[in-house]
């Protein structure tokens with residue numbers, strides 16, 4: 001894998017989970033990382049742990065003003081941007097009022113989920129285009145989900161927003177190619193990656209282990225994925241190793257989208 005030496009990368013929602021793993025991997029490969037999150041404390045903690053070539057910034061992706069502040073900040077630090085990972089995302093289970101099915105959802109909850117997952121990501125792409133179009137090369141990586149490919153009865157807004165993210169990735173990719181900008185835009189579609197996002201679904205009671213085992217059994221590979229496994233794919237999409245890829249989506253789901261229902265039973 002080509003290194004990311006001298007590249008400037010901004011990662012949203014990077015205080016924990018997948019975003020933090022991506023920041024660590026990029027930093028290890030030599031990039032300057034701007035660790036952003038709505039939770040400044042977690043971003044600062046990670047930046048301090050990484051040391052040189054790492055800075056923290058509070059950025060609520062759904063807030064246009066925060067992106068307006070981030071843009072000149074990045075320009076002053078690095079003269080532009082080489083890599084953006086639009087990673088921040090919420091299910092809405094903890095942050096908004098339920099239920100979240102298509103029959104009973106609250107409009108305010110629906111909008112709150114789209115505000116972060118879709119509006120926030122579109123603002124990130126817009127800002128990145130301005131910061132990348134005069135660089136040698138730019139890479140935008142959008143976190144979508146397998147929930148954007150199949151219907152999710154209990155998480156209607158999350159599924160809708162992730163489907164929109166997948167398609168906005170294609171739009172941004174084509175737009176940049178059309179304009180002659182040296183910017184590639186690709187998506188990652190993870191599923192069942194064990195991060196704090198799952199806490200709302202797993203709980204912390206005695207049933208947690210049983211639920212974990214049950215979900216893992218539904219994954220063809222028989223286990224949850226790790227944030228580091230997603231980070232490896234992000235590294236590939238950020239680097240020159242993927243220089244002819246734009247508008248694509250990579251599934252990171254242990255085989256779920258390959259057709260779990262049609263798969264022969266796993267041997268115990």
Ligand SMILES: NC(=O)c1ccc[n+]([C@@H]2O[C@H](COP(=O)([O-])OP(=O)(O)OC[C@H]3O[C@@H](n4cnc5c(N)ncnc54)[C@H](O)[C@@H]3O)[C@@H](O)[C@H]2O)c1
Pocket residue numbers: 012013014015016017018019036037038039042059060061062086087088089090116120143144145146147189190191192193194195196197198
């Ligand atoms: N974990 C999975 O199984 C999985 C599966 C598919 C897709 N994803 C996607 O991957 C991304 C990261 O997921 P994760 O599991 O690491 O989640 P997580 O909940 O562990 O971490 C999300 C991070 O985003 C931050 N955040 C929340 N709202 C924000 C906002 N408005 N602005 C900026 N930051 C904000 C949080 O503070 C947190 O640090 C999300 O977009 C998610 O939809 C995750």
